[in-house]
Amino acid sequence: xxxxxxxxxxxxxxxxxxxxxxxxxxxxxxxxxxxxxxxxxxxxxxxxxxxxxxxxxxxxxxxxxxxxxxxxxxxxxxxxxxxxxxxxxxxxxxxxxxxxxxxxxxxxxxxxxxxxxxxxxxxxxxxxxxxxxxxxxxxxxxxxxxxxxxxxxxxxxxxx
Numbered sequence: 106x107x108x109x110x111x112x113x114x115x116x117x118x119x120x121x122x123x124x125x126x127x128x129x130x131x132x133x134x135x136x137x138x139x140x141x142x143x144x145x146x147x148x149x150x151x152x153x154x155x156x157x158x159x160x161x162x163x164x165x166x167x168x169x170x171x172x173x174x175x176x177x178x179x180x181x182x183x184x185x186x187x188x189x190x191x192x193x194x195x196x197x198x199x200x201x202x203x204x205x206x207x208x209x210x211x212x213x214x215x216x217x218x219x220x221x222x223x224x225x226x227x228x229x230x231x232x233x234x235x236x237x238x239x240x241x242x243x244x245x246x247x248x249x250x251x252x253x254x255x256x257x258x259x260x261x262x263x264x265x
Contacts (some may be wrong), residue, residue, distance in 0.1 A: 201245025
């Protein structure tokens with residue numbers, strides 16, 4: 106008789122625990138909404154955009170004048186791939202480019218949905234021979250509140 110009560114109490118406790126945990130998501134839940142709500146692996150749970158530059162490249166070329174003589178000039182095409190790694194859309198912003206010997210330039214960057222990216226380009230003409238440092242910064246004027254304001258820039262260099 107003692108063993109029967111122990112089994113009955115065990116079954117009641119287990120059924121109660123299953124019912125409680127499935128409604129609260131505390132132990133496990135067959136409901137996906139509970140699993141998503143309790144997901145702690147997300148690095149951006151605040152619901153902010155987060156702009157970053159994933160690729161920065163500089164392509165240098167010599168442009169021949171069309172006048173028929175042997176003169177021309179060097180130019181550098183700078184491209185920065187701006188991506189929103191945040192959880193909400195980022196509004197229109199400006200990406201800044203700073204190249205050695207040139208002032209900072211700001212290029213308009215379209216609004217980006219979460220996970221979306223765009224190539225932002227700038228061209229520098231009549232550059233002289235030498236080595237140039239390039240820094241591109243998305244949201245160059247820090248006008249957008251972001252999850253991480255310290256991942257907006259990327260640098261490289263090119264030589265003419």
